[in-house]
Amino acid sequence: MTAPHRTDNGGADPAEQAVRDFAREWNAGSVRSSEDFLAEFDRRLEAEATQTAAVVVPVSAAPRWWWALASAAVLLVAAGLAGTLFRSSAPVGRIQFAEDRPSAAPADLARGARVETGGGGRTFLALDDDRIGIFVADNSALEVVDRQTVRLERGEVWTVVRPNSGDFEVLTAHGKVEVHGTTFGVRVDARGTDVRIASGVVAVGVGEQGGKMTPGTGARIVVDATAPEFFAVEQPVTPDWAMDLLARAQKHYTSLYFPSANPTVPRE
Amino acid sequence: LELQDAADGHLPPGTFERFRAGDGEAMRLLVRAYHVRLVGFARLFTGSRETAEEIAQETFLALYRQRGQVRDAEAVVSWLFTTAKRKAMREMGHRRHQLEELVAEPAGLERDGAAAPQPVGVLGSEQRRLIARALDQLGETDRALVELRYFAELPLHAISEQLHMPMGSVGVKLRRALDKIRRTLEDQGIRLGDIVQ
Numbered sequence: 044m045t046a047p048h049r050t051d052n053g054g055a056d057p058a059e060q061a062v063r064d065f066a067r068e069w070n071a072g073s074v075r076s077s078e079d080f081l082a083e084f085d086r087r088l089e090a091e092a093t094q095t096a097a098v099v100v101p102v103s104a105a106p107r108w109w110w111a112l113a114s115a116a117v118l119l120v121a122a123g124l125a126g127t128l129f130r131s132s133a134p135v136g137r138i139q140f141a142e143d144r145p146s147a148a149p150a151d152l153a154r155g156a157r158v159e160t161g162g163g164g165r166t167f168l169a170l171d172d173d174r175i176g177i178f179v180a181d182n183s184a185l186e187v188v189d190r191q192t193v194r195l196e197r198g199e200v201w202t203v204v205r206p207n208s209g210d211f212e213v214l215t216a217h218g219k220v221e222v223h224g225t226t227f228g229v230r231v232d233a234r235g236t237d238v239r240i241a242s243g244v245v246a247v248g249v250g251e252q253g254g255k256m257t258p259g260t261g262a263r264i265v266v267d268a269t270a271p272e273f274f275a276v277e278q279p280v281t282p283d284w285a286m287d288l289l290a291r292a293q294k295h296y297t298s299l300y301f302p303s304a305n306p307t308v309p310r311e
Numbered sequence: 312l313e314l315q316d317a318a319d320g321h322l323p324p325g326t327f328e329r330f331r332a333g334d335g336e337a338m339r340l341l342v343r344a345y346h347v348r349l350v351g352f353a354r355l356f357t358g359s360r361e362t363a364e365e366i367a368q369e370t371f372l373a374l375y376r377q378r379g380q381v382r383d384a385e386a387v388v389s390w391l392f393t394t395a396k397r398k399a400m401r402e403m404g405h406r407r408h409q410l411e412e413l414v415a416e417p418a419g420l421e422r423d424g425a426a427a428p429q430p431v432g433v434l435g436s437e438q439r440r441l442i443a444r445a446l447d448q449l450g451e452t453d454r455a456l457v458e459l460r461y462f463a464e465l466p467l468h469a470i471s472e473q474l475h476m477p478m479g480s481v482g483v484k485l486r487r488a489l490d491k492i493r494r495t496l497e498d499q500g501i502r503l504g505d506i507v508q
Contacts, residue, residue: 057503058493064434065442066461069414070351075360077346080368084342087372088335157376186376196377 091157135190136170140292152187159184160198165288175211176203178285180230188214199230201285206243217264218249218271228282235265239280247271327384338378342371345388349395352462356399358408366402370395385469392463393473410443438501445495453488460485 074080138150138158142165152158152168160166160181168177171190179185183198193200194214203226204211213220213229215236220229225243229236238247239261246255247262252270256262261276322344329337346367353370354363370391414436434442446457452474459470467485471478493503 056489058489058496061434061438061442061496061503062446062457062461062489062492065439065446066351066464068434068439069354069410070347070462073351073354073360073363074347075364080346080350080364081339081343084346084368084371085339087368088338088375091372091375184376 135187136168136175138166139169139176140167140288140295142166142288142291154187154189156187157184158187165284167288167292170211171209174205174208178202178288180282180284195229195231195236197231199228199282201228201282202226204243215264217266217268218247218253221246221248226281228280228285233266235263235268238262238264238271239276241279241281247273322384327387330387331378333378338371338375341374341387345391346371348463349391352392352458353395353399354413355410355458355462356396356407357403358413362402363399366395366398369398385466389465389469389473392459392465409447411440411447414439414443441496441499441501442492444499445492448495449488449491452484453491456481456485457488457492 135154135156136152138152141150152170158166158168158179160179160183164181166179168179168187169175170177170187170193175191177185177193178201180199180201183200184196185198185200186194186196188194191210192212192214196216200213202211202213202222204222206225211222215229215231217231217236220227220236220238222243222245225245226241227243227245228239228241231237238245238256240256240258242258244255244257245262247253247264249264249268249270254271254273256273258280259275259278260273261280262271262273264271322340326337326340330341349367349370350360350363353366354360357363357366373394374387374391446454449457455474456470459465459473460467465473467481468478470476471481474481476484496503
């Protein structure tokens with residue numbers, strides 16, 4: 044044992060004081076350089092602010108009746124067309140269409156990119172060489188974790204995955220949704236996570252607890268739940284905002300390549 | 312002045328409100344105030360300073376991204392340590408490191424190849440090793456209590472919330488954990504009066 048050290052413990056339990064001293068020394072000795080750590084965080088914070096600003100999409104009101112003209116089949120075919128025209132060479136994916144800011148797209152998405160539709164607005168992403176199409180509703184935020192995983196922090200996405208093309212996961216604070224080739228939607232709010240499906244099969248889980256759902260079924264994971272709840276829902280479930288967004292994306296790209304075609308999007 | 316206060320662990324009034332509104336300077340004050348504790352806490356699970364720093368960086372950035380969902384100041388601090396632990400445990404495959412081995416590592420022999428800072432403080436190297444050994448011998452719950460109380464420096468009610476344990480039980484169990492540490496040290500012939508006066 045080395046020579047005794049003096050510590051002003053103010054009359055505290057010596058065992059507690061010894062552990063407290065140990066912990067403080069441990070913590071202080073764990074950071075290699077505070078200045079380097081803070082400088083590195085500054086760098087990341089600035090990169091984050093730049094990246095977020097680049098993908099914030101302004102709001103635009105959605106026509107309420109357009110979805111009634113569409114169907115899940117049309118959605119799949121059209122998403123495939125957009126994917127073929129604008130095949131991505133980016134390692135993870137790209138923003139295919141940003142409503143009200145069409146000139147900002149297409150824009151590459153790196154691993155870890157954050158897409159936020161701040162005060163409103165909608166955007167359409169494609170991941171993994173267009174295998175996965177993601178429609179992001181307004182007031183939503185998500186992180187592109189990798190080419191087949193997104194983390195939905197708030198809001199709603201409607202997703203189209205090419206059948207038999209591989210896996211895709213949507214993570215939320217409450218659980219996760221795994222799919223293999225289907226059309227489905229996930230919405231996150233303060234009460235939990237909601238899942239709806241239009242085609243195929245989706246697995247919804249919290250940790251190891253979960254189950255599979257097919258069209259006609261809905262699922263909900265409430266905050267702090269240990270397993271999802273499944274229940275019957277009426278079809279169709281494809282949201283009008285996603286159909287409208289796709290129509291606007293098609294109009295934009297048609298105008299871009301065929302200026303004289305002058306396509307229109309139905310309005311109320 | 313704000314930077315020095317933050318470095319000392321004191322945040323100026325209104326920092327959390329500014330942070331919630333997206334003020335980058337307020338975020339930097341938070342990082343300055345909590346980064347030492349957070350890196351040290353993460354290193355309990357990673358064993359490596361480099362990995363612990365990376366986890367702390369990611370945790371702070373995740374906090375910034377979710378600033379709109381922050382409830383209050385205490386929730387922020389508690390969230391930081393919960394998130395860092397989850398990230399670290401996932402990174403390390405839920406394996407725990409023996410603190411005794413880590414404190415015995417001489418400078419320059421860090422597993423990540425980085426030069427280890429020389430420990431500074433009131434404890435001698437042998438005392439550090441023996442306290443680390445006593446901590447290693449604690450059970451899972453006792454260890455978690457000690458980590459949150461003395462490494463993260465969380466208040467008892469925050470620990471109660473994190474461990475889903477009644478407030479009264481937190482105090483009692485923490486006291487028992489300290490008694491175990493005292494007995495382990497005394498079994499090795501160590502008188503705490505020699506360490507702490």
